[in-house]
Amino acid sequence: xxxxxxxxxxxxREPFEHCGTVTAxxxxxxxxxxxxxxxxxxxxxxxxxxRRSDIHSFQDESLLEIAADKSYRFNSGYRDVxxxxxRAKARAKELASS
Amino acid sequence: MTxxxxxxxxxxxxxxxxxxxxxDWMPDDYRTGVLKFIEMHANxxxxxxxxxxxxxxRAPSLKRKMSLTAKVQDEVGHAQxxxxxxxxxGKSREAMFSDLVNGKSKxxxxxxxxxxxxxxxAIIGWLIDGAALVTQAALLDSSYAPYTRVLKRxxxxxxxxxxxxxxxxxELASGTESQRAMFQDxxxxxxxxxxxxxxxxxxxxKDLLLRWKVKTRTNEDLRQEFLDRYxxxxxxxxxxxxxxxxxxxxxxxxxxxxxxxxxWQPLDAIKRNEGPETARRLALRKTIYDTHRWVREALAEPxxxxx
Numbered sequence: 001x002x003x004x005x006x007x008x009x010x011x012x013r014e015p016f017e018h019c020g021t022v023t024a025x026x027x028x029x030x031x032x033x034x035x036x037x038x039x040x041x042x043x044x045x046x047x048x049x050x051r052r053s054d055i056h057s058f059q060d061e062s063l064l065e066i067a068a069d070k071s072y073r074f075n076s077g078y079r080d081v082x083x084x085x086x087r088a089k090a091r092a093k094e095l096a097s098s
Numbered sequence: 099m100t101x102x103x104x105x106x107x108x109x110x111x112x113x114x115x116x117x118x119x120x121x122d123w124m125p126d127d128y129r130t131g132v133l134k135f136i137e138m139h140a141n142x143x144x145x146x147x148x149x150x151x152x153x154x155x156r157a158p159s160l161k162r163k164m165s166l167t168a169k170v171q172d173e174v175g176h177a178q179x180x181x182x183x184x185x186x187x188g189k190s191r192e193a194m195f196s197d198l199v200n201g202k203s204k205x206x207x208x209x210x211x212x213x214x215x216x217x218x219x220a221i222i223g224w225l226i227d228g229a230a231l232v233t234q235a236a237l238l239d240s241s242y243a244p245y246t247r248v249l250k251r252x253x254x255x256x257x258x259x260x261x262x263x264x265x266x267x268x269e270l271a272s273g274t275e276s277q278r279a280m281f282q283d284x285x286x287x288x289x290x291x292x293x294x295x296x297x298x299x300x301x302x303x304k305d306l307l308l309r310w311k312v313k314t315r316t317n318e319d320l321r322q323e324f325l326d327r328y329x330x331x332x333x334x335x336x337x338x339x340x341x342x343x344x345x346x347x348x349x350x351x352x353x354x355x356x357x358x359x360x361x362w363q364p365l366d367a368i369k370r371n372e373g374p375e376t377a378r379r380l381a382l383r384k385t386i387y388d389t390h391r392w393v394r395e396a397l398a399e400p401x402x403x404x405x
Contacts, residue, residue: 012117012243013250072165078261081268088271092336095275 003052004030006037008044016048024049112310117243120186131307132242133187140180141198141205147173148379149213149222156216165262166219172255179248186244199384201371208291210373217280220270221288223263225328229295231256232324241311271335278336285332286340293342293355294365296321322352329353 007016024030030049071077157163197203270281300316342359
């Protein structure tokens with residue numbers, strides 16, 4: 001018996017999402033078992049099973065951290081747009097009246 | 099089931115708002131149409147990285163240099179996501195790249211023009227990304243589902259790029275007279291290409307992609323949304339538009355431009371891949387592709403682990 005990771009998708013907007021695991025001797029049995037366990041109430045219309053041994057991850061998850069200050073990659077790095085817009089409008093007025 | 103029966107069934111599915119996945123049956127014209135559309139989008143992302151890349155060395159501060167570099171990286175990433183979706187429709191990435199660098203396929207008109215200074219970065223980041231976001235957001239409900247799933251990521255990153263572009267624009271607008279003159283100069287040069295970006299009026303009868311709901315709105319409808327959203331924002335900063343000059347229509351409440359004020363002539367050369375910067379940028383893209391061949395080859399080899 002092997003362990004299979006189960007993914008399902010509901011509709012077409014979202015990608016497949018992991019929803020659990022089953023044990024089975026081959027992929028057909030894994031699909032059948034997964035259908036019984038995870039699509040019992042129409043939680044999706046599409047199902048994948050993947051052998052756990054075919055899934056790989058980082059041994060050291062600290063490698064996933066962002067190494068430096070990269071605030072410019074986030075919306076929060078540009079929060080003061082309202083004040084900046086007011087300042088630019090004031091500058092335009094000042095030049096127009098001079 | 100005959101081809102006609104399958105086609106009728108497909109059309110009914112689309113008509114009812116149904117979505118299409120890669121493994122589903124689809125008419126040949128749908129497959130080739132979607133492929134060409136996504137390929138052009140991918141080409142535009144990867145060619146669109148070049149004009150901004152040209153300005154990275156001229157960034158006014160280290161922070162601006164890092165944020166612009168990050169944005170260029172995002173755009174190249176969008177191309178990679180889109181080429182992957184296009185590949186699943188039956189054309190290899192190598193073939194798409196070869197067609198691109200040999201001028202056999204197309205990319206968006208705005209990326210055929212030169213950049214002159216930092217003011218161009220403001221206009222590209224704010225108004226061109228703003229125009230792109232209007233068109234891309236309209237595709238989030240496209241009938242080809244794998245495209246919509248990558249567009250979600252692309253649109254959220256474009257939102258960030260828009261803030262980045264507006265931030266640069268507002269900095270110039272709040273600055274010295276020469277900084278404001280840079281913004282105005284770039285606006286004057288880019289305005290007509292931005293209007294061209296949306297394309298001519300859509301022929302609703304003949305547009306297969308519109309009928310199959312791959313595209314969801316007409317060119318003129320998207321252009322109108324862009325004008326209403328951005329024209330007042332530029333005007334309140336005290337800048338002026340060249341032709342086609344937008345005007346406010348009191349009756350409808352819309353910012354309009356007159357069709358007869360749009361000079362379409364500059365677009366003809368671009369359609370033949372003979373725009374002002376087309377040859378130089380395609381040559382650069384080809385050089386990068388050729389000189390990076392060893393990277394692709396090295397990546398294709400499985401790693402050899404020391405015992």
